[in-house]
Structure formats: C-alpha cells, structure tokens
Amino acid sequence: MRLFVSEYLCSGAVEPATSPASLLREGRSMLLALAADLARLEGIDVCTTWHAGLGNWPLPDVDAVMVKSAHxxxxxxxxxxxxxxxxxxxxxxxxxxxxxxxxxxxxxxxxLNSTLDAIALTSDKLRLFEHLRAAGVPKIPTQSLQNLGEPEFLCVVKPRFGAGSEETFVVTDAAAFRQVSATVDADEMIVQPFVSGTPCSVGAFFDQGGRLLTLLPPAAQHLSDDGRLKYAGGHCPLETPHTAALNNLVSAAAGAIDGLRGYVGFDLLIPHASPDQPLLVEINPRLTTSYLGYRALACDNLAAWLLPRTPPTDALHWRNARVTFRPDGTIAEAPAGTALTQGAGP
Structure with missing residues (x-):
C-alpha cells in the first residue's frame, strides 16, 4: 500500500519564511513523526513533498519530492x-x-481524513458551539465578536477559524477589550469566557465509517501565562481523577458529529470550580501535536489505527511513564507520578 502524507507548511505550498514559526515547528514535528510511524508498518510505502528551503529530507525510509515553489x-x-x-x-x-x-x-x-462536512463544522468554533449546544454537549460558551456588547471579564478573544493559539488574547477589562477589538477583524473573531481550570486534550481514532474506535489517555496542555495562551506542548498522561468524565464528554461530542475519521483531537477544560463537569473547548479534525507525546508513551505503533484496512483489535498498551512533549518535537520522559519541574506546566 502506498500512502501519501502531506503537511501544508512543510510541503512547499507556502514559503516557510512566511509561516508563523510556531505552526511551522508543529507541522514539521507532526509530519516527521507520522511519516516515520507509517513507514515502520509492514507493507506500507510512504511519500510526501518537502520544501527545498527546509534543507535535506531527514527520513531515508520515506520518499520525498523536493519542491521549490507553490506551483x-x-x-x-x-x-x-x-x-x-x-x-x-x-x-x-x-x-x-x-x-x-x-x-x-x-x-x-x-x-483518510474526516469528511469535508465534518471538517467544515469543527473548523468553525462558533458553528461548532451552536451545533453541540443543540445536541446537549457541554461546550465553553462562544459568541461572535461582531456586534457583541461588553462581555463579562475575564474573557478570551480568538479567531473563529484558526490553530495553535494564534491571535488569542485574554482580556481583563473594558479598556483592553476595546483595544483588542480595534486591532482585529470582528467578523473573524469569537469571544469565550475565561474559565479557570486545567486545559487538556484527548486524542481519538475513528474508522472510515465514522465509528469511534478508541480514546487515548488525557494529555495536559501547557499554555503561556502572558495573556496570549500560547501553546507550548504538554505531557501525557494527565494524572486526574476525572478521566471518565473527560471520556464521556468526548464520546458525546463524537456521537453528535457525523463524518469524523482517522485521528481527531479534542481540546477540553477541567474547571477548578466544577472538575467533575469538564467543558469541550474545540475539536481538531486532524493530527495534533499531542500525537508526539502519545507515540512516545505507547507500546504500539499508533499509525496502524489510521489505515483504512481493518484496525487493530487489541487494546492499546501504554508504558508506565510520563512524557513531556514540545511543539518542536522535543521529548522528555520521567517515571509516572514524578512532579513536574518548574516551568514545565501551565
């Protein structure tokens, strides 16, 4: 079986120098991780495209077409x-x-991705909120910035369509809200309340018919505390007594959306005030950076669950460790239960 894996920012479709550096690092790390994992599977040949400006292609077992322009x-x-x-x-x-x-x-x-309808729905944070609210799935409240009166503070202003915490602002008061509103396109931004809690994510694999196959362990998200919520990776597994509640929420959200396929990442929040009632923040209908941590923690090759052939029937096995992962692909490992060093967490 020959499989084509394409990562937009590294592919040559755009000049690397024009891409946000954080997204480029994440894209490169995800591409190399997934391509390497797929290439290790029996009977799988992997190919991709690679912008010549990024240097030599680093995976000898994966065919890469070197390109120099978007054309x-x-x-x-x-x-x-x-x-x-x-x-x-x-x-x-x-x-x-x-x-x-x-x-x-x-x-x-x-x-092997989710259907176009599922991608369109989950990529639009406002539309996704309205869809899941109608289905009774708990999601962090979301409003359009356009024509919005003064919100309650603290709040978060971020793109309606976006990734990687780009153009995200924690707004503390009316003056800051007016300042942020004046610098962004209100039609393209949303506002959510800032809920104090533990940000985390859960990865999931779906078959090509949209059936949920397996949930991966919760992973902590490491976000900056500078008012921008910049994504700095995370660690997995997240040691929490609320795993069942997180999994139930993900399963409910998955059941409310047709067409999810392959790997999907669910971003969640465990509120400090009500930790047994987690909230869905957003859904990423594609590979996410958490895959870097999951693959380091897993005893199995996770890429096997992505293929259209019959998925593995055995449950996934995990090592007794905690893996910290960075957007650039850096991995650090510690025994399970070890306290995080200062600066490693949110």
Missing part, C-alpha cells in the same frame, strides 16, 4: 495523491486550508 507543490500534490492508494493531510484550519486540501484527495477517493 510545483500543487502539481506534485495532485500527482502523488492520484498515484497512491490513500492520502492523509495535515494542515491548519485557518483560511480554510485543511478543507481545501482535503477536498482534492476526497474527490480522488483517497482521503
């Missing part, structure tokens, strides 16, 4: 997608990039 990448993307048995796309949701690139492989009948 070359567009042609190579379609050629590789057409020539492969299946394709998996990694891209940020901003500017509809994930949906657009998945549409190409979906039209070719090669996509």
């Amino acid at each position: 070359d990448e567009e042609a190579a993307f379609r050629q590789l997608a057409e020539g492969c048995d299946a394709a998996y796309v990694i891209a940020p949701e901003l500017d509809n990039l994930l949906w657009q690139r998945c549409r190409t492989v979906e039209e070719l009948g090669r996509s």
